[in-house]
Amino acid sequence: MLDLGELWSPIRLTLELAAITTVMLLIIGTPIAWWLARSKARWKEAVATVVAMPLVLPPTVLGFYLLVTLGPNGPGGWLAGLAGGRSLAFTFEGLVIGSVIYSMPFVVQPIRNAFEAFGERPLEVAATLRATPWDTFWSVAVPLARPGFMTGAVLGFAHTVGEFGVILMIGGNIPGETKVLSVAIYDYVETLQWTEAHILAGGMLVFSFSVILTMMVLEKRMGRPGL
């Protein structure tokens, strides 16, 4: 018999994780992207490389290091200790930290590209019109980079939804806490619950298709500077 509550729980968890991760990524990723786009520091490409690492690292490798970091003997454990816990591994908070690192390049890269695309000129114009750098950032740079933010947010969200390896390594399979969609599907297949697996997998298929389609349409529309 189909248990809808059991099916819904990983979906809700996944959406929560992806939403929180996306917001965190926009907050953390924007200054990083700005710095990477504007800085003349020689070592900035080294920083860019670190940000891009999750693109090529096997999720298990990243997951392994995250497990060590978040575990009771790492900084994550110390952080958890402040809140009365023992470890950040196998918690929802741990998943958020892992997802932020894992999805970082998908958010930072499009925003950085967008910041680089409009060049120095609009910023110089704003400066000659009495706008301070902080003012210029909000009134000129962010609106001009809007397509980059859209792409980054959509990619960051979707990539987090599709996460599997890292989650399995640092989150395990705790229902309602760390059992997200991709893990749930894996679970259902393992236990031969094909109907449930079909529903979730089919849903993911539709979701992925809509995300990519939305993005392509958005990009086409944003290609013309919007007004």
Next chain:
Amino acid sequence: MNAGEARIDVAFAGTLGAFSLDVSFQAPTKGITALFGPSGCGKTSVLRCMAGLNRLTGKLTVGDEVWQDDATNTFRKPYDRPIGYVFQEASLFPHLSVRSNLLFGARRASKKANANALKFDDIVALLGISHLLERAPLALSGGERQRVAIGRALLSQPQLLLMDEPLAALDRMTKEEILPYLEALHESLLIPIVYVSHDITEVERLADTLVLLQDGRVVAAGPLYTLQSDPELPLLQAPEASVTIEGQVMRFDETYTLTTLAVAGGELVVPGHQGAAGGLRRLRISASDVSFTRVIPRETTILNCLPARILSITSHGGGNAAQVNVIAGLGEDGNGARIVGRITRKSKEALEMVEGAQVFAQIKSVALIAAKSGSALAAPNSPSR
């Protein structure tokens, strides 16, 4: 320029990339000062340093305000300088409407409100952009965009307007469309303008003061007219050498549709009705349109034939070139306006033309290049900091 008069003092030295710059000049705090020279002579760099967009060591004072002085480690950031800057490309913000573009600087400047601020409606009317306000910048023509950019710079209530070849990116037709607006600005605006150009015709139409630049150095600086008739300067060697002088409308001859204008040392007749008596006009006399005679010519089609005295003669191209440049002062004593004529060395010797000789200057054509009148717009208060 009197020592006590308010002025702009500019001195920058240093290297930008592989280019070395070492300039120093003064500009008056009224009228248009043109930075003129070939591409790559450093004029844009000077302008960017004045705006604070680039930094070279040096000093910049505008009126009694110090904007940069490395001796006291003073450097005001671009957004702390009351400037307007017009770039070669209009560079409007594509995410804002024309109106919001125009108000971008105005809103930020209004915090330090000026009593006699340049009014939005006046500027919009002066630049002829009132019908464009709700449009998107991308929906404008090149000329319209540049006019909006000029308006945007003006509405930030600058005390100094910096213009970096605002017409260079435009085609000839569009240039002709914008020049009258710039001339109107020139006449109605009480703030100084520093105008970078490599096009002598723009300079002739707009500039009062000229700073000649070459290879990152100042070759000469002074009133446009003085530099144009200076035998030592490269301006005279240009194929299109000319002088720009000011004339006042005296009377209009209805029978022949001719206007007589008074210039220093004489009167000139030009075709057409050139406005009411008393109006000031800027006249351009090309060196190739001026010839000289020793006696007053009796039967000639040339209307303008004025007594003059030769002030100097220099070879055009050096050595035994075929042509010479003759600088003559109008009037029998030669104290009037200076004009330049280009004649052959052969004629010069045949007529025994030497410095100090009495001659008659025949001016085949006089071009009116700008009206020198118009209602004055208010300028922002002078700094009171």
